Each structure stands twice: as structure tokens, then as C-alpha cells.
Amino acid sequence: MTATIVPSLPLLSPTTFVVTRGWTETSSCVVDAGSVNWNDQHVSFTEVTGLAYGTRRRSLNLVQRRTERTIVLETDRARCIIEMGTNRFGPSDERAQHDLYATLVATLHGRVEPRLRGDLLRSIAAGGSPMIGDLELDRCGVTSAVSGTSIEWRQLPEAQLEQGMVVVRATIEHPDMPLASIPMLSTNAVLLPELLAEATFSFS
DSSP, rough: OOOOOOOOOOOOOOOEEEESSSSSOEEEEEOSSSEEEEEEETEEEEGGEEEEEEEEEESSSSSSEEEEEEEEEEEOOOOOEEEEEEOOOSSSOOOHHHHHHHHHHHHHHHHTHHHHHHHHHHHTTTTOOOOOEEEEEOEEEETTTTTTTTTEGGGGGGEETTTTEEEEEESSSOOSSSEEEEEETTTTTHHHHHHHHHHHHHHH
């Protein structure tokens, strides 16, 4: 039997962000306690079945560099992609993009990720083998679908965010040899740092 602790969170008042995406184009995003509205897309947090987010620095020319910020929310019905800083021309609007990204990531971390991790832990406990990127998780441990190499839970697998990737290693035995490197924008890859810690506690 597994359990996931879901924090008691304060109510989140609706917050509206307007992000410049070019010289004349803007996008509007409203975040509240139960949902996010990105332009004409509405996503309820209770319907989210998978998520991803990440940033990267991109060179526009020899002088300018921009930070691209992407958040992906998946439901059974649709896929909402929130992209900021991807336009080649126009003002960067860095502060508004940073504030929206930080608010959304913090909200997802507190209100959605605990539920998704709990669903995955229950699936593993019931004998399932969920996949995150090319990593398979089961009651025995984690296995790379690329190399076929496995780490048992007793070896304390851990995941760390490194330059846009989620890198999985064994804490015990061969800690310098990554088992898998999964892009942060792979569905649910950002869950792995806490998910592996919770699964190790439950199954080792």
C-alpha cells in the first residue's frame, strides 16, 4: 500500500498575465486555484493526466539571446502548449514571461504533481509498469527501454535536473553512470525527482 502526502494549499486568487509575443501579438493567461486559461484554451487541473515544463536559452543572432519557456498540459481530450519567448522578432517581454512561468510551475507543483505521482505509485503497486520517456517503472525498480539496464529500488535511484534533461542514476553502485537522460519536456519527466524518492520508500 502506498500513500502520497498532498499539501494543504491556500486558495489562489485568479491572476491574469498578458504576454507580448511579437510587435502586435499578445497572449492572455489566467491562473486560479482550479484551472488555467491560455488564450482560448481552458484546462482544469483535475483533468490533467500529464505535464511537462522547461526552459532553454536560444541565440537569435551573434548578440541577442532569449529564454524560451514552455509548459505542456495534457488531458484525455486535448493538449495545451503554453510557449513564451519563441518569437524571433519583437520585444522579449522577459519579466512577464518569467512571472507567468514561475506562477504556473509553482501552481502545478503544488496542485497537480502530487496527484499524478500518487496515480503512478498506485499503478506500480498494482503491478503496472508505467513509462516516463524511455524509463519503465515497476515494483522491482526502473529500467531503461534503450539499453535494457535496470536499477533496483534498493540501489536508491535518483533523478536530477541537468541542463534541460532529467538524469536518472543509482545512488548505490555506479553513481557516475546515468541510466537514462530524459528531456524535461517529455510527459511527466519533471515528476521523477520526487516520484523516485517516494517509490524507493514504498518498494525498497
